[in-house]
Amino acid sequence: MSKSKSSEAVKVVVRCRPMNEKERAAKFERMVSVDVKLGQILVRNPREASANEHPKVFTFDSVYDSNSKQIDLYDETFRPLVDSVLLGFNGTIFAYGQTGTGKTYTMEGVRNDPERRGVIPNSFEHIFTHISRSQNQQYLVRASYLEIYQEEIRDLLSKDQAHRLELRERPDTGVYVKDLSSFVTKSVREIEHVMNVGNQNRSVGSTNMNEHSSRSHAIFVITVECSELGVDGENHIRVGKLNLVDLAGSERQTKTGAQGERLKEATKINLSLSALGNVISALVDGRSSHIPYRDSKLTRLLQDSLGGNARTVMVANIGPASYNVEETLTTLRYSNRAKNIKNKPRINEDPKDALLREFQEEIARLKEQLEKRSGKKKKRRQRRRGGEGSDGEDLEEGETEDDDEEGEDKENYWREQQEKLERERRAIMEDHSLVAEEKVRLLKEKERKMEDLKREREAGEMLAAKVKAMESKLLVGGKNIVDHTNEQQRMLEMRRQEIAEQKRREREMQQQMECRDEETLELKETYSSLQQEVDIKTKKLKKLFAKLQAVKAEIHDIQEAHINERQELEQTQNELTRDLKLKHLIIENFIPSEEKNKIVNRAFFDEEDEYWKMKPITRIEDDHQMMTRPLSAVGYRRPLSQHARMAMMIRPDMRYKAENILMLDMDLPARTTKEYQEPVIAPKVAAALEDALRDEDEIQVDASGFHSSLGPTPPASASSSLKKPKSGRPRTGKKSSTPTSPFSPASPGSPIYPQSRGLVPK
Ligand code: ADP
């Protein structure tokens, strides 16, 4: 098998589904006609149907009409691809088209109906049949199943469906999905089971399966590894990977009125498909050196299938009815471009990540271990037998023993050993000459030995079982090769393949003839008269004019489609800008600028994951040492009591989830004190007290009154001034220490009189 280094184009086939019940009932016109012989699709335009416009013609590698059988598609188009996967090439099958045109029908088909099975189940059958017929080869087949929805990768075979996977890249093996589960399968039944589990998971997470599947890409991956003894006497491994891709619906997602989350969803859904379109354009263009593989998960993951190391088939599915025409034309143009992509497939020989190699090495290692064990045993047995007086030929014999004999021998060996130990134990028991203690010790020792023996035996058995399990995963064929029915089936298949090949050649020839016809027309013609020449040339002119018109119309249509697309993109951009403005507004007005700056300084874009991420908060500037924040409640948002932790585990009470369910102000405790109330005192006592606490300097005594002794009572003004000032603390004590000046400042010039103090009645 020589490595093919040449490049080959992506093969594009188109399949038109039959009209469905509804379309027939609504009497929709059929706009698409399929010329299987020529590999052409003709589409009439309903808008200008009345005008004598020519139908649009597209030519493909092969086309399938509404009567096409699944098995025909498989034999003609997919079987050669799967065959090359079995040889160690990478292969990819894309199903592209509007929702409801038969992508899933082509890929999966109708389960439980062998006639209507799609590519995926047919390839299972194909692969395992091939393996069963192979000779001197070892195979390992494994399957993975994933889905891309809104630019997130979900492993459809993993237990945790909420988990999202990331893409990684390694220089030696390229782009891969990190932690994607893959299952080694040994038969059609097993791999079918894997597919069913994935399909179930696909529908579980979505409320509306139709809508979900029309918006997500499903990729079923089969990896076939084959090991064969090369001419150099070494085992060589070839690895072929088959990607079976059911793409999201290619129709334009309606974005009108979409806002916020829905807008984001709409832009993300389209991302992978439009990125696929851009990659195709860039590849076909030839001028652009940059191919935007990195723009979406889908294109990154399937990078090899478009312009890389893979054989690729694209099935474009279309609907025949008039209301589908716009989308049908878009699909046909899209796939028409894809025809021009050149791939460079080659056989993947002895890649570093071959699982088969690991398996082989592990089996060899385990076998060696097993060998060592039995080697030890044999030696022991040898010694034993030697002691018994038999000769030493056994060693040679032991090595030529076949499996059965060896197994039997092993059994005997174990039994012997056990019996021997048992015998020895009994002998010790019965030996009366031994001291009791000694006896116990010896017995214990024997028991330990028996225990050891048992363990050793179990370990050996486990090892053997492991080897067996691993070996069973490696598939070898050659068993059914003489099977008569099998042989017949093989002949039948070969015939079918031959027919398919013939059909293909016929079509190619037809296409070539069509081309040449036009060229030679000119050369052949000789004209008998001027009039004839005019006639013929007029006819030709008409024909060429019609062709020119068709091309012009096509240019016009494409321009229109381009403008539409541009407008749509502009609209999306406007909406996103508006969204961005709102976010800016909120940030500018509601987030303190220093906080914003801190966040901006911490944020960085992770190229691997394509996310904005935050650097850890506690980096000390200049010093690159990290400070760790002391943890007060490991694993929780805030410290929790033991009770809360228990309650959280036992019942789903929101109260204990440490969430802020409701923000409440603090409850103040009930008041236990009273407002101060002055005691009630008799007016007389009150007055007396007042007097006693009065400041000296506030006391004004009318001396004249005293002088005349019987004079009038002090004036009202004086009595009012006796009132103690409100804020006044009795300051009498302080002042009393200083000798009272004979001239009171309140009454300058008045004679000296003793001032009243204490409870002196007036
Ligand atoms: P898609 O996956 O592209 O959205 P489906 O594969 O679900 O479309 O097809 C929509 C319907 O059309 C299904 O009921 C399917 O059985 C039917 N259908 C599609 N293609 C064919 C075909 N070639 N022959 C018969 N029925 C078809």
Ligand code: MG
């Ligand atoms: Mg589908």
